[in-house]
Amino acid sequence: MGDMSSPKHDLALRMAELARSIAPPIGVDAVLHDVSKTAKELIPGVDEAGILLVGRNNTHETLGPTSSLMNQLDELQMKYHEGPCLEAALDEVVIRTDDFRDEPRFPNYAPEVVKLGVLSALSFKLYTADRTAGALNLFGFQPNLWDSEAETIGMVLAAHAAAAILASREGEQLQSALSTRDRIGQAKGIIMERFKIDDVRAFGMLRQLSQDTNTKLIEVAQRVIDTRGDQ
Structure with missing residues (x-):
């Protein structure tokens, strides 16, 4: 058996306590x-x-x-x-x-x-x-x-x-902003992996695609995510 007093175990316990103690916000x-x-x-x-x-x-x-x-x-x-x-x-x-x-x-x-x-x-x-x-x-x-x-x-x-x-x-508005950021980050990661380039060049590609097609950056990012399995 693993060490039950390990830092990872302590952190997991603390997170479980927090999850129970934080009441769901009233809508x-x-x-x-x-x-x-x-x-x-x-x-x-x-x-x-x-x-x-x-x-x-x-x-x-x-x-x-x-x-x-x-x-x-x-x-x-x-x-x-x-x-x-x-x-x-x-x-x-x-x-x-x-x-x-x-x-x-x-x-x-x-x-x-x-x-x-x-x-x-x-x-x-x-x-x-x-x-x-x-x-x-x-x-x-x-x-x-x-x-x-x-x-x-x-x-x-x-x-x-x-x-x-x-x-x-x-x-x-915050949730929308976070979703936008996450999707752009996801698309950037896909481009980095597909073309073996760094994150700066990947973001540059996204931005260039957006300008060339006159499409919002978030929409271009979503298209990249949607074609993730395509080669």
Whole structure:
């Protein structure tokens, strides 16, 4: 039997301990559902909650909705290009509607939500980035519901939601960058082995192929990887 106290064995044990102790990160969807649920629990009168993200070209996502009604409310805003969520996401920090039956700011949207039984709304800007804007949106089936304390709690929850979304997006960008780097490195290794050249010349070949074919470097790298078994 091998020496169980060897440095390699100690390292393997330590890595196993770390793997068990590092909890899997909670996903952004779970965080946003938790934000919506917490809004309902902490703010009296909140019947529906969710997050609206607005992208370019009139695209949108409804995240963490408490029910399918939130999706309907967001779709109506995108249809009419008006509403508290859109206004908060794109312009204002907090938008409050005490009674949609008397809401001149949203002449098309307001009557539609009244038909759905919704009478009040409170929306908080999350952030505005290059390609997206977002808002945390709270709706109530009764009018004149919320005071300054409700707005304060809403702003705290909105900040929490914004942090989760931005961290998620940064993580996606990081994963993309790492994947790109790894694929270029893999393609470079294949070229080095195939043509018996060093890594500088291999990268030069990749870059030249990219320029000659007017193709992104990562796409050229992927083609090299795909032809790895070919001679």
